[in-house]
Amino acid sequence: MGKSIAINAGSSTLKFKLFEMPSEKLISSGAIDRIGLTKSDVAIKYGDGQKFHKTMDIENHEEAIKLVLDKLLSLDIIDDYNEITGVGHRVVAGGEYFTDSVVITDDVLDKLESLSELAPLHEPANILGIKAFKKILPDVISIAVFDTSFHTSMPEENYMYALPYKYYREHKARKYGAHGTSYRYVSGRAADMLGKPLEDLKLVVMHLGAGASICAIDHGKSLDTSMGFTPVTGVMMATRSGDVDPSLLAYIMEKEGISDVNEMINVLNKKSGLLGVSEVSADMRDLEAVKADNHQAELARNMYMNRIIRYVGQYVAEMNGVDAIVFTAGVGENDIGIRQEVADKLSYFGVGVDPEKNHIRAVERDISSENSSIKTLLIPTNEELMIVKDIERLRK
Secondary structure: OEEEEEEEEEOEEEEEEEEOOOOOOEEEEEEEEEOOOOOOOEEEEEEOOOEEEEEEEOHHHHHHHHHHHHHHHHOOOOOOOHHEEEEEEEOOOOOOOOOOEEEEOOHHHHHHHHHHHHHOOOHHHHHHHHHHHHOOHHHHHHHEEOOHHHHHHOOOHHHOOOOOOHHHHOOOOOOOOOOOHHHHHHHHHHHHHHHHOOOEEEEEEEEEEEOOOEEEEEEEEEHHHHOOOOOOOOOOOOOOOOOOOHHHHHHHHHHHOOOOHHHHHHHHOOOOOHHHHOOOOOOOOHHHHHHHHHHHHHHHHHHHHHHHHHHHHHHHHHOOOOOEEEEEEEHHHHHHHHHHHHHHHHHHHOEEOOHHHHOOOOOOEEOOOOOOEEEEEEOOHHHHHHHHHHHHHHHH
């Protein structure tokens, strides 16, 4: 029996969950933000509702990881570093190299470095977290769990773009998708809730968080997904635009005097979506609070749902029917109104949500109405649990 830790390193953040394995009992969780900036916020939960919180300056990821490990000791969450027997890292891009999670070796690290250009906002931070942990805990098994690997089952017609084939042949320009670890967890739970083997089901899962995507899962495998070469495409998100005509971008760049394409991509990633349309907030809760008196806030919510409906309808058609639709992630788990309105707009397909069952947040539940022919499920995601499960699988 040991303890495994799941790590999610962002460009200026570090999140973790520590599990006792193989019982899968959550022991501690925490997050550090503003790494490399001033006044980093450190928050750790442990024990019977106990919390540690401190604001301090943290210069880099290695310092953040050392702080986390030190606090695990000083807060008596662990007695010794030797209790940690596995480290799992969330990695955004696995390209075509990695179709499954993998034990991290020097060769794997070299390949991850070469894939950084596929996820420039995330992959370098993921690599920093891996290197920092390997330096501090060099003898502990470390694995990489990829957001993209679940989607390597997509058929060519779904992952290829209608561009000259040489761009794929020479540069691997294709759809990769994201949120694969979440989809693996949620689809497995959906099968358990429906009492059927995953291999017998057709599901549409909506991972609706600050980053949002939708996935068609056909008999346990990703058939299609909304995110593309990078996470900026697909449905509308908190600060990401989702799908946009590239000719419009050229037009805007000319009108706004934007000469650097990277500046335009930054607009698509960080200044668009709910924030860009509403000019109020990237947080759906803030828009809900003011939508009655703010047209742009209401418009942003309506556009968000509109894009979801487009993709769900497409995926129901691609799979020639569906057994269930599933809501997960921050908005999907907590926004009662979004779930109800999306389901209402899908009523033609036989989707229906019971308002009383739906009046809940972040609790696993079948929220379908009695007369619905397609099940609607609410399933809180747990990517970290999938990560530590992969540690157990790969150590054997």
